[in-house]
Amino acid sequence: MTRARAQRFMRVRIAVIAAVIMLAAVYGLWRLSALPCFQLVGEVHCRVETDQPMVALTFDDGPVAPGVEMVLPILAEHGAPATFFLVGQAMERNPGLARRLLDAGHELGNHSYSHAHLLGHLPSRYRQEVGDTDALLRVEGEEHPRLFRPPYGKRLIGLPMAVRDADYITVMWDVEEAYGETDPQRYADFILGQVRPGSIVLMHPMFGHREVISKALPIILDGLAERGLQPVTVSQLLSLEGKSSDE
Ligand SMILES: [Zn+2]
Structure with a gap:
């Protein structure tokens, strides 16, 4: 191999390695941004x-x-309190809901x-996303909103800050619902098969899964009762952190 060819080969190799490292870093950050139980800040x-x-x-x-x-x-029929994570824009469009x-x-x-x-934006955008919805929640009567759920569960550093x-x-x-499941019994069984004391269950009753949830939710609530599991709000659940039943 001539010296020029060897140098060109080396440059190509470095470029390929750099591209692989970059892709791995982007993929790693993408995976990191979706981890349910870990976040870099807060x-x-x-x-x-x-x-x-x-x-x-x-x-x-x-x-x-x-x-x-x-x-x-x-929920009223089963005496079950729940936690609703609401989108500010939708609250503005549908005041009073x-x-x-809250009244229920x-x-x-x-x-x-x-x-x-909410990835890759300026800090001001994150502050606005959290702050505008915080103000709307307070107008609707939630006195001390303090629970945040990131859209698509995605966050890295700026949003958590x-x-x-x-x-x-x-x-x-x-515990997640079975996305795309249209059979209420199977939708309910998928959730009931995963729940255990301390679980936080995610469902989407407003849009995509409304039809199936209308029939699955009573099955889920009956199933929880059969297992002796009581539905509470997220704040009530968080207040149990570290407490055992014999305390
Ligand atoms: Zn969402």
């Missing part, structure tokens, strides 16, 4: 370590009237203002 909870037989049902997105009207009577959830005894959390992917600075904590989940 407090995050994906479940609560407790032997008390309690779980938190959480409902993301909206509010929209058809979702609220579907879910409220089912958040207050109805449920808890409200902050699910950003725009529900965009804004969440922490606004005196919020991040709430993720350890």
